Amino acid sequence: MTADLTLRPAARLTRPRAAPLRLDTAIGHAVMVILAVFCLFPVYWMIVTSLRPANEIFDATLWPTSASLENYAHALRSIPVWRMLANTFAVSALVTLAQVVTGLLAAYAFARWRFRGDRLVYSMIAMTWLVPFQVVMIPNYLLVANMGLLDSLSALIIPHFAGALAVLMLAQAMRSFPAEVIEAARMDGAGNWRILWQVIAPNLRGTIASLAILVFISTWNEYFWPLLLSRSPENSVIQIGIQMFMTSEGTAWGPLMAAATMASLPILLIYIVLQRQVVQSFMKSGIR
Amino acid sequence: MIRKTLAGAMALLASTAIGAQAQTIPATVDQPVTITYYNYNLASTGNGADATRRMIADFEAANPNIKVEGIGASSAELTSRVQADIAANRVPDVVQMVFSDLAYGVDNLGVVGLEDIVPQAELAAHFQGMSPKGLKLGVLNGKTYGLAYTFSTPVLFYNADLFRKAGLNPDQPPKTWAEVKAAALAIRDKTDAEGIAAGIFGPSAGDWLFQGVVRSNNGAILSDDRKTLTFAEPAAVEAVAMLRDLYDSEAYTNLDVTAAMEGMAAGTIGMYLQTSAIQGFLVRGAEGKFDLRATTMPRFGDKPQRPNNSGSALVIMAKDPVKQRAAWELMKHMTSKEAYTIITRDIGYLPLRAEIVDDPAYLGEWVKTHPLVRPNLEQLEMLEPWTSFPGPNYRQIQKIMMEGAEMAVFGGMDPAEAMKAAQDTAQTMMPK
Numbered sequence: 001m002t003a004d005l006t007l008r009p010a011a012r013l014t015r016p017r018a019a020p021l022r023l024d025t026a027i028g029h030a031v032m033v034i035l036a037v038f039c040l041f042p043v044y045w046m047i048v049t050s051l052r053p054a055n056e057i058f059d060a061t062l063w064p065t066s067a068s069l070e071n072y073a074h075a076l077r078s079i080p081v082w083r084m085l086a087n088t089f090a091v092s093a094l095v096t097l098a099q100v101v102t103g104l105l106a107a108y109a110f111a112r113w114r115f116r117g118d119r120l121v122y123s124m125i126a127m128t129w130l131v132p133f134q135v136v137m138i139p140n141y142l143l144v145a146n147m148g149l150l151d152s153l154s155a156l157i158i159p160h161f162a163g164a165l166a167v168l169m170l171a172q173a174m175r176s177f178p179a180e181v182i183e184a185a186r187m188d189g190a191g192n193w194r195i196l197w198q199v200i201a202p203n204l205r206g207t208i209a210s211l212a213i214l215v216f217i218s219t220w221n222e223y224f225w226p227l228l229l230s231r232s233p234e235n236s237v238i239q240i241g242i243q244m245f246m247t248s249e250g251t252a253w254g255p256l257m258a259a260a261t262m263a264s265l266p267i268l269l270i271y272i273v274l275q276r277q278v279v280q281s282f283m284k285s286g287i288r
Numbered sequence: 289m290i291r292k293t294l295a296g297a298m299a300l301l302a303s304t305a306i307g308a309q310a311q312t313i314p315a316t317v318d319q320p321v322t323i324t325y326y327n328y329n330l331a332s333t334g335n336g337a338d339a340t341r342r343m344i345a346d347f348e349a350a351n352p353n354i355k356v357e358g359i360g361a362s363s364a365e366l367t368s369r370v371q372a373d374i375a376a377n378r379v380p381d382v383v384q385m386v387f388s389d390l391a392y393g394v395d396n397l398g399v400v401g402l403e404d405i406v407p408q409a410e411l412a413a414h415f416q417g418m419s420p421k422g423l424k425l426g427v428l429n430g431k432t433y434g435l436a437y438t439f440s441t442p443v444l445f446y447n448a449d450l451f452r453k454a455g456l457n458p459d460q461p462p463k464t465w466a467e468v469k470a471a472a473l474a475i476r477d478k479t480d481a482e483g484i485a486a487g488i489f490g491p492s493a494g495d496w497l498f499q500g501v502v503r504s505n506n507g508a509i510l511s512d513d514r515k516t517l518t519f520a521e522p523a524a525v526e527a528v529a530m531l532r533d534l535y536d537s538e539a540y541t542n543l544d545v546t547a548a549m550e551g552m553a554a555g556t557i558g559m560y561l562q563t564s565a566i567q568g569f570l571v572r573g574a575e576g577k578f579d580l581r582a583t584t585m586p587r588f589g590d591k592p593q594r595p596n597n598s599g600s601a602l603v604i605m606a607k608d609p610v611k612q613r614a615a616w617e618l619m620k621h622m623t624s625k626e627a628y629t630i631i632t633r634d635i636g637y638l639p640l641r642a643e644i645v646d647d648p649a650y651l652g653e654w655v656k657t658h659p660l661v662r663p664n665l666e667q668l669e670m671l672e673p674w675t676s677f678p679g680p681n682y683r684q685i686q687k688i689m690m691e692g693a694e695m696a697v698f699g700g701m702d703p704a705e706a707m708k709a710a711q712d713t714a715q716t717m718m719p720k
């Protein structure tokens with residue numbers, strides 16, 4: 001601890017002398033600037049296209065000669081954008097909550113108890129992660145149809161109530177949780193329920209936050225399942241709304257980009273607020 | 289995969305449905321009934337969706353006992369949705385079915401023959417005034433399964449400004465493939481634009497336009513008895529070789545359907561062969577920028593062009609007689625003079641009832657101010673059906689044929705060899 005305190009000022013003193021002179025640092029920054037422009041340009045182009053009139057959509061100019069918000073008005077007239085955004089938010093939030101809760105319960109069982117076939121069950125859950133959703137889409141569709149849930153948001157939520165990623169991530173985190181703390185809690189008279197929610201869960205805040213962000217973003221971007229279920233725009237999500245501007249008679253790029261800009265705002269907002277957590281989530285679980 | 293999983297169940301359902309078809313529907317709908325209407329215009333925004341909703345509302349107002357539940361699904365995904373809903377015991381009542389899926393719908397999904405449920409006199413009365421060629425589009429094995437609903441023909445759109453810059457006369461557009469080649473090369477030489485693009489190849493192209501090119505050279509893709517593939521026969525290969533020559537000469541540019549459509553709208557392509565249904569999209573792009581015009585599909589020398597349709601038909605899948613009556617009433621409404629006026633004017637397709645074109649009560653005045661629709665109407669007289677392949681593997685067969693042709697045109701393979709290899713592979717997938 002003492003060594004840390006004495007070393008830090010020395011590091012601070014040397015940094016200003018070395019940084020401006022180093023060529024590799026300058027090159028590094030230049031590369032990062034280019035990459036940042038490369039990453040941001042599609043976003044810029046989306047916004048600029050959303051401001052172009054129909055006969056300027058394919059112009060390559062950086063700014064339209066007659067920018068207008070007409071495409072936004074068109075998009076709002078054509079699809080219930082706010083309703084679809086609210087639906088998408090509700091579905092993403094509920095799926096995230098459900099997967100965190102079911103993931104915590106399952107992970108606790110796998111991390112804390114040994115029971116017959118536990119490794120087999122754990123492996124099977126891990127293997128479900130490898131099965132593309134498209135494979136189970138039709139059986140799931142028949143199930144929700146038989147439950148009378150077609151054309152409802154419940155059908156978008158219920159099949160995603162539990163996720164292998166959540167179980168695996170949380171089980172891994174719980175296995176590395178100090179057993180001594182759990183034993184101490186048990187000696188204090190805490191049962192499994194209390195240990196999970198009052199001892200383990202608060203200490204796994206970082207992992208839970210990472211998981212929640214990942215699940216929320218992937219649910220927000222979900223396309224195939226809502227596409228199969230979609231029967232009316234009022235009960236569907238924004239990704240389907242955006243796709244409605246693409247038809248065999250041509251794509252309405254202006255309104256599509258306007259809808260896409262509006263759809264990306266909530267995710268952008270989440271990213272701005274939770275930037276550090278989002279980056280950590282992607283680093284922890286691999287970029288998806 | 290979805291299609292294969294459900295194929296067995298579909299075949300069983302179709303066989304049970306055949307027994308249910310031998311009945312006549314009641315004369316009227318005397319009780320409240322709700323029918324489902326699967327429509328791909330409803331899955332989009334814009335004129336198609338608005339017009340469809342308006343037509344449904346008009347129908348419900350005129351038929352207070354019938355409520356229509358409109359269900360939107362994109363054209364590419366609609367048949368899969370129908371399959372999934374049949375498996376979930378929710379058989380659709382009326383479906384807007386893409387013509388290439390029609391045979392599959394009849395053989396596997398239980399599409400109902402109109403002659404089996406509608407009294408002959410009533411059917412004849414409704415068919416009065418419809419284009420005989422247009423009516424044939426929905427006929428399979430001598431029975432009418434679908435009525436052409438939103439359908440169109442291939443039109444050669446061209447940029448008259450680029451024609452002028454290239455020293456060509458835009459009032460005399462090319463009529464043969466040889467003239468197209470010459471015009472495209474002139475445009476390439478004297479402007480910065482590409483010569484010609486066509487929506488023949490690409491993931492979303494289907495095979496309808498390719499069929500039109502092959503047919504115009506008196507070729508065919510399938511024998512009359514629907515048992516043998518014929519797209520490697522000399523006439524079809526010759527048509528493919530013509531496209532290859534067009535590409536090798538650099539007159540024809542290899543662009544995806546969407547890229548080509550957008551290039552035409554942006555004014556960077558001289559000519560574009562594609563469905564007339566994209567007219568609205570091109571007009572919006574050209575507005576105030578260049579002179580967009582259209583002419584009929586090119587022909588091979590002196591042979592008359594034989595365009596086939598793209599688009600969809602309305603089919604009935606309802607099994608209950610009362611619902612069948614309600615479905616037939618909806619179908620009649622959607623194929624009436626008023627409906628085709630809306631379909632042609634607002635969505636951009638062809639009217640199955642040619643008589644409304646010059647009638648001032650319907651399209652008469654509108655056609656005068658919209659000359660781009662003329663080539664499409666002209667081709668209605670020579671329209672031939674878009675052939676749908678038989679059996680559950682129809683999409684694989686179509687894909688193999690199109691990949692073979694694409695390899696011949698753009699991939700450098702010998703046209704005869706590429707088409708023969710594709711035909712031999714695809715023939716093994718045909719129903720025995």
